[in-house]
Amino acid sequence: MNSCPLCSAKLVKKYNKNKRHIITLKGEFWVKERVLRCRNRECPGHALSFRAEDFQAAIIPYKIFGLDVILHIGTL
Ligand SMILES: [Zn+2]
Helix, strand or coil: CCECCCCCCEEEEEEECCCEEEEECCEEEEECCEEEEECCCCCHHHCCCECCHHHHHHCCCCCCECHHHHHHHHHC
């Protein structure tokens, strides 16, 4: 997501989350998520936080293993 869903203005960095160590079926990674906000100060999206949907779908909060590892173990 590169543009605001409310006004289509460009999204800019709001803050970076702390680095996380994640183990997936593709290997081990250190990841740092960048949280975005709308650059348009008149838009309600300026006060909101936009997070990476793909990243949120691949991890489990407070867990080191990715969702793909948990699903793989479940199928074994
Ligand atoms: Zn906006």
